[in-house]
Amino acid sequence: MCDPFVPPDANNVPIDGDGNISAFRIHNGRVDMKIKYIETERYKLERRAGKALFGLYRNPFTHHPCVRAAVDSTANTNLVYWADHLLALKEVALPYAVDPDTLETLGYDPFGGQVKAKTFTAHPKVDPYTNELVVFGYEAKGLATRDIVIYALDKNGKKHDEQWIEAPWCAFIHDCVITQNWIVLVLWPFEASIERMKAGKQHWAWDYNLPATFIVVPRRATTPLPKGWKQGEHRVYSWKNSMLIHTGGAWETGDGKLYFDSSRVHDNAFPFFPPEDGRMPAPNAKVDFVRWEIDLSQPSGSKVADPTIILDVPSEFPRIDERFMTKETNYVFLNVFIPKKSQGDKNIFHGLNGLAMHNHKTGKTQWYYAGDTSLVQEPIFIPRSDDAPEADGWVIAMVERREANRNDLVVLDTKNFETPIAYVQLPMHVKAQIHGNWVSASSLQKRVSLVRQMPEVKISNRGSLEPLT
Ligand SMILES: [Fe+2]
Structure with a gap:
């Protein structure tokens, strides 16, 4: 979750609080819970100072001068278990490694030195058929740069298939999809500006003139290319101005088409990053869940066709059975707003009341x-x-009971999805979680034997990974 340890800068945005993990262990008919902050360099510096030292989101010009060289990451977005590391991720920087048993922060950049990039997405994708973690980073060469890196980490954390491309503008690139041979990066219509940052304003501004955009890239040099594609080429396709927040399933067909699902907000879903003229999104902007088709025979710069609507209700956080990632899947799970059950005119900005x-x-x-x-x-x-x-x-999800001021963890059996089989009643309220993942106990047991062979690490004030000598 996103949980500022010290009161944040009054003008900062809701996505910039310190990362805090809620871990649930389900075993022998009971559930244990542990909560712990990720001890990022930023968290440690601000905790020591007892006050905010970092100003606006991803704007070093607003930070206290003595922390401008520090790693400016809250690690607050996602937790992914890969190559025996639990990775706490925020797209502005590299991963922090966290012990999955104790939740102690082990170090910064656990795959260090293999890629000269400053960033690592919070939404890397596991290809279960090739046993790879497919990673990208944007603003990868520094603040407001258009450089994007794409690579894969194998099951031992070794990097391969590294490639660098340039975005058409310095866009906010939060999520992606992978198919067997392709990666599609999904660009939101925000633009970063150094000049705006230097003026003490936000990193991002929405631009109503920019379209939702897809950068389509072969995952490997050996990807079989459709007719007309040159080696090393990537293509850029776009739709209309909209914010495709998160992606669901994706796959490719033998006839040069890619298909993938995403949520679609027909406006700016992050009103705290308004356009330069300050225009606010429509209070009842339409939100739905849709399927995109990309025809790889179309030249770069083409518009994609209007997507097919899968669910015409406000929806977000789509997840699939990720054992089948890269193949066509038949089911999707997602957060929704169920209008028939509720009074009034609500949408994604007012909360999602179901699954x-x-x-x-x-x-x-x-x-x-x-x-x-x-x-x-x-x-x-x-x-x-x-x-x-x-x-x-099963599907599990956190449920925030607003009137009672506490939370439940709901457990649903997919054979009877509408009636929960269990609620784990938390005795307190916890803030909204952002993303999470399930890790089986069997994979953690394997980790224990491997992690003992790793050199012990400490975090310096600068957040670098230094073996203890
Ligand atoms: Fe996300």
Whole structure:
């Protein structure tokens, strides 16, 4: 979750609080919970000072001069377990490694030195068929640069298939999709400006003249290229001005088409990064969940066709059964606003009150409704067994009980999605979580034997990874 340890700068934005992990261990019919801050360099400096030293989000010109060389990351967005490391991720910097048992922060940049990039996405994707973590970073050569790096980490954390490209403008690139041979980066219509930052204003400004844009890149030098593509080429496609916040499933077909799903906000979903003229998004901007088709035979710069609407309700945080990532999947789980159950005219800006499990083949949607004064957070899918069919298992999600001022963890069986099989009642309220993931106990047991062989690390004031001598 995003939880500022010290009162933040009065003008800072809600996505810039210190990262704090909520870990749930489910075993033998009980659930244990642990909460701990990620001890980033920024957190340690501000905790020591007892006050905010960092000013606006990703704007070093607003930071206290004595922290301008520090790693400016809250590590507050996502947790991904890869190559025996639990990675606490924020797209502005490199990962922090966290011990999954104790939640102690182990160090910064655990795959250090392999790639000369300053950033690492909070949404890397696991290709379960090749056992790779596919990573990208934008503003990868520094503040407001258009440089993007793309690479993969193998199961041992070794880098390969590194490539560098340039974005058409310095865009906010939060999420991506991967298919067997392709990666598609999804650009939001914000632009970074050094001049605006130097003027003490926000890193990002929405631009109503920019379109939602896709950068389509072969994942490897060996990717079989469609007719007309040159080696080393990438293509840029776009739609209309909109914010495609997070992605669901994605796959490719043999006829040169890519398909992927995303949420779609027909306006700026981050009003705290307004355009230069200060225009606010429409209070009831339409939000839906859609499927995109990209025709790789089209030249770079083409517009993509209007997407197919999958769910015409405000929805976000789509997740699939990620054992099938890169292949066509039949189910998606996502947060939704269930309008029939609620009073008034609400949308994504006012909260999502349920979860949906949607079957693409039948078109059937099942709904879990949490109650009109409750907000539901990202659904996490857990397979019933390693070889269970797609989407056979459980979905867990945090539910914020606003009137009671506490939270539940809801457990849904995908065989009967609309009626929970369990609520884990937390005795307190915790702030909204951003993203999370399930890690099986068996994979952690393997880690324990490996992690003992790693050199012990400490974090210096500068956040660098230094072996203790
Ligand atoms: Fe995200």
